[in-house]
Amino acid sequence: MSMKRVIRIATMALMGLALIAPAQAAGKVTVGDFLTQIAQVKNLPATDGAAAAASLKAAGVDLPALDVKAALNEGAVAQIAAALGLKVSTSNPQAPFSQAQVDTFVTAFASELGRPLPSATQNPMWTPPPQSKGKHKGHTKSQTEPM
Structure with a gap:
């Protein structure tokens, strides 16, 4: 093999590596990035991961103790x-979570993430009873409220 050919191959390999390395580094999502997106969906102030965690805790979310600078994984x-009241599970908690997966998660659960957390005195499944006209079942007429 000629020296020119070796130099060309090495140059192409270095260029390919230079293009791939930033893409992989940019693809690493942190716990703080995820919390920031969730806080934004909930209309809470969040400039970074620590601020997002503080905002979510102030809003009543009992977040687990996680490092906001750690790489995000399924666990x-x-x-x-x-902690947000969503029932999700994973079979591989150590698997990395990509930005595309974060976007899909936030989009899929946006309606659930946007609503306030129910307090201990609130029952989210409770609906008010319909207006009834007494205990006479099947009678729609009333002496005081004629139709």
């Missing part, structure tokens, strides 16, 4: 989702 997503 952390499941823990955060449970």
Whole structure:
């Protein structure tokens, strides 16, 4: 093999590596990035991961103790989702969670994430009873409220 050919191959390999390395580094999502997106969906102030965690805790979310600078994985997503009242599970908690997966998660659960958390005195499944006209079942006429 000629020296020119070796230099060309090495140059192409370095260029390919230079293009791939930033893409992989940019693809690493942190716990703080995930919390920031969740806080934004809930209309809470969040400039970074620590501020997002503080905002979510102030809003009543009992977040688990996670490092906001750590790489996001499925286990952390499941823990955060449970703190938000979502029932999700994972079969591989150590698997990395990509930005595309974060976007899909936030989009899929946006309606659930946007509503306030129910307090201990609130029952989200409770609906008010319909207006009834007494205990006479089947009678729609009333002496005081004619139709």
